[in-house]
Amino acid sequence: MNLTYLNDLTVQVRRDILRMVHRVNSGHPGGSLGCTEFMVALYQELMEYSTDFTMDGHNEDLFFLSNGHISPVLYSILARSGYFDVAELATFRKINSRLQGHPTTHEHLPGVRIASGSLGQGLSVAIGAALSKKLNNDSKIVYSLHGDGEMQEGQNWEAIMYAGSKKVDNLIATVDLNGQQIDGSTANVMDLGDLGQKFEAFGWDVFHIKEGNKLEAIVEGMKQAKAKTGRQKPIAVILHTVMGNGVDFMMHTHAWHGKAPNDHQLATALAQNPETLGDY
Amino acid sequence: MKYIDQGQKDTRSGFGDGMTELGRTNPKVVALCADLIGSLKLETFIEEHPERFFQVGIAEANMIGIAAGLTIGGKIPFTTTFANFSTGRVYDQIRQSVAYSGKNVKICASHAGITLGEDGATHQILEDIGLMKMLPGMTVINPCDYNQTKAATLAIAEHDGPVYLRFGRPKVANFTPVDQTFTIGKALHLLEGTDVTIAATGHLVWEALIAAEALKEKGIYAEVINIHTIKPLDVEAILRSVEKTGCLVSAEEHNYLGGLGESIARTLTMHKPTPQEFIATKDTFGESGTPDQLMEKYQLNAPAIVEAAQKVIKRKA
Numbered sequence: 001m002n003l004t005y006l007n008d009l010t011v012q013v014r015r016d017i018l019r020m021v022h023r024v025n026s027g028h029p030g031g032s033l034g035c036t037e038f039m040v041a042l043y044q045e046l047m048e049y050s051t052d053f054t055m056d057g058h059n060e061d062l063f064f065l066s067n068g069h070i071s072p073v074l075y076s077i078l079a080r081s082g083y084f085d086v087a088e089l090a091t092f093r094k095i096n097s098r099l100q101g102h103p104t105t106h107e108h109l110p111g112v113r114i115a116s117g118s119l120g121q122g123l124s125v126a127i128g129a130a131l132s133k134k135l136n137n138d139s140k141i142v143y144s145l146h147g148d149g150e151m152q153e154g155q156n157w158e159a160i161m162y163a164g165s166k167k168v169d170n171l172i173a174t175v176d177l178n179g180q181q182i183d184g185s186t187a188n189v190m191d192l193g194d195l196g197q198k199f200e201a202f203g204w205d206v207f208h209i210k211e212g213n214k215l216e217a218i219v220e221g222m223k224q225a226k227a228k229t230g231r232q233k234p235i236a237v238i239l240h241t242v243m244g245n246g247v248d249f250m251m252h253t254h255a256w257h258g259k260a261p262n263d264h265q266l267a268t269a270l271a272q273n274p275e276t277l278g279d280y
Numbered sequence: 281m282k283y284i285d286q287g288q289k290d291t292r293s294g295f296g297d298g299m300t301e302l303g304r305t306n307p308k309v310v311a312l313c314a315d316l317i318g319s320l321k322l323e324t325f326i327e328e329h330p331e332r333f334f335q336v337g338i339a340e341a342n343m344i345g346i347a348a349g350l351t352i353g354g355k356i357p358f359t360t361t362f363a364n365f366s367t368g369r370v371y372d373q374i375r376q377s378v379a380y381s382g383k384n385v386k387i388c389a390s391h392a393g394i395t396l397g398e399d400g401a402t403h404q405i406l407e408d409i410g411l412m413k414m415l416p417g418m419t420v421i422n423p424c425d426y427n428q429t430k431a432a433t434l435a436i437a438e439h440d441g442p443v444y445l446r447f448g449r450p451k452v453a454n455f456t457p458v459d460q461t462f463t464i465g466k467a468l469h470l471l472e473g474t475d476v477t478i479a480a481t482g483h484l485v486w487e488a489l490i491a492a493e494a495l496k497e498k499g500i501y502a503e504v505i506n507i508h509t510i511k512p513l514d515v516e517a518i519l520r521s522v523e524k525t526g527c528l529v530s531a532e533e534h535n536y537l538g539g540l541g542e543s544i545a546r547t548l549t550m551h552k553p554t555p556q557e558f559i560a561t562k563d564t565f566g567e568s569g570t571p572d573q574l575m576e577k578y579q580l581n582a583p584a585i586v587e588a589a590q591k592v593i594k595r596k597a
Contacts, residue, residue, distance in 0.1 A: 055352060056352060056353050056354050057352060057353070058353065058354075062352070064349075104380060104381070105380075105381050105382055106380055106381070106382065113352050114348065114349075114352075114377060114381050114383075115376050115377065115380045115381045116376070117376065118372050118375075118376045121341075121345050121372075121373055121376060121377050122345075123345070124341070124342045124343075124344070124345020124346050124348075124349065124373075124377070125345045125346070125348050125349040125352075125377055126349060127342075127345070127346050127349060128345060128346035128347060128348060128349020128350040128351075128352070128357075129349040129350070129352045129353060130349070131334065131346065131349070131350055132349065132350045132351075132352055132353030132354070132355050133353060135310070135331070135332070135353070135355065136353050136354070138353070154341070155341040155342055155345065155373070158336075158337075158339035158341055158342035159342045159345065159346075161337070161339070162336060162337070162339065162342055162346070165337075166334075
């Protein structure tokens with residue numbers, strides 16, 4: 001693991017997120033920043049995949065983003081992992097772009113295999129893809145990411161029950177536990193209780209990554225989780241993160257869930273994250 | 281030409297037998313069901329290919345999502361439950377995870393319409409054609425009898441893209457050819473006529489043929505078209521027919537808002553304004569009763585078509 005490079009990439013992805021949402025004065029920086037380390041670790045250290053993109057993704061690990069509003073971090077890591085030119089990040093949320101506000105297959109952006117945005121649908125899709133891999137005798141893993149607020153959607157619990165009951169053990173679903181959603185803290189809006197215990201009660205193996213914004217901790221935790229695949233249980237990772245991580249005034253609040261920084265705020269945020277690998 | 285009922289059969293059995301054949305001939309085909317195996321006639325498929333069947337329990341939203349995921353890796357998933365739970369209950373899942381995502385999922389819906397009967401309005405969806413046809417890229421098919429439902433089931437497996445296949449519970453006349461070829465989007469002319477076009481779908485096709493016989497007794501020659509594919513609509517077949525007859529009755533077991541009749545009306549308005557009458561439910565829910573009682577009460581049978589045909593003929597300029 002080249003930690004220097006991964007740290008540089010993390011800072012560069014943060015810059016991409018901030019500049020993308022600022023440019024169109026819309027989008028979701030808070031959750032994107034909170035999951036930046038996770039996405040860097042996933043695409044650089046954990047997943048085995050080909051950037052020669054095919055929808056079927058035979059014999060490669062697959063990733064599904066269920067909380068599609070954090071599209072900025074997905075687009076940035078896909079571009080910087082080689083799926084498409086980083087220059088295309090400048091088209092985010094603009095007319096005629098492949099980088100729609102929420103991710104979609106509709107515009108054929110390499111790296112995206114399902115539309116997401118309407119919440120709570122990604123886990124079912126990930127389970128289906130995992131079942132498809134089993135039918136194909138494909139031993140690779142399916143990863144998915146979900147917001148914690150998103151777990152309020154009932155379809156998730158249908159999917160969690162299914163995967164536990166039917167022993168879908170080639171799946172690692174990660175929940176971004178940042179404790180925030182649009183209307184406030186998850187505790188105030190609709191308390192999720194102990195998510196880990198809930199997954200366990202549905203027959204899942206549960207891992208907690210307490211330092212969910214620390215690259216080494218994420219890589220270590222996810223490798224432990226991966227080592228447990230293939231043992232008759234689906235795997236949940238509860239990723240403890242801070243929304244808005246890396247930009248001091250965006251942290252520990254729900255205020256930046258779906259709000260873009262103004263010019264001054266952007267300058268402040270970028271100053272906290274100096275350019276490393278080159279802006280798009 | 282005279283159409284003969286080869287023996288009453290339910291269209292859902294055509295689906296089940298189509299699935300049995302697909303199980304044997306197409307290894308990519310997989311089936312999902314939300315706790316209604318017997319109603320969907322899936323027993324043989326499941327018995328022969330247990331590894332290609334996914335029982336999801338009473339959780340239709342999850343079923344649609346899993347089906348979307350199964351396409352990734354090359355499977356052709358057929359989701360199965362009642363029409364109400366196949367569409368209205370899971371509209372957003374179909375919209376985002378299937379239609380917008382362009383996934384090759386076949387949404388197969390039994391117990392459609394009012395002929396579900398005694399269970400009543402909670403289960404009798406009359407809005408599903410409208411819901412499904414509004415989704416960009418969705419193909420909508422409502423076959424008329426057992427033989428055609430079986431043929432349609434085989435055909436949709438060969439079609440790349442999302443499909444809504446609608447069929448029913450009651451035993452009805454089975455009158456189309458055994459082992460027919462089903463061409464998606466290609467309407468079938470069942471009877472040639474000169475005075476009125478009857479464009480019917482699903483269970484109403486047989487009723488249209490009976491109506492045509494009755495009209496003939498009155499010296500009225502009806503042209504009967506079987507519109508098994510509501511989307512994409514065979515515009516050419518409809519226009520060619522009304523060119524000759526000058527008026528049309530649409531007939532379907534569905535609300536007149538959003539159904540086949542509305543698609544035809546739009547077509548006629550755009551290309552050749554023509555008087556049209558609608559055999560359909562008139563913006564109402566159904567209720568409990570036998571299928572025959574309900575078809576009569578809601579005016580979805582041959583006598584209603586006869587009346588509508590006479591009315592529309594009078595409206596010709």
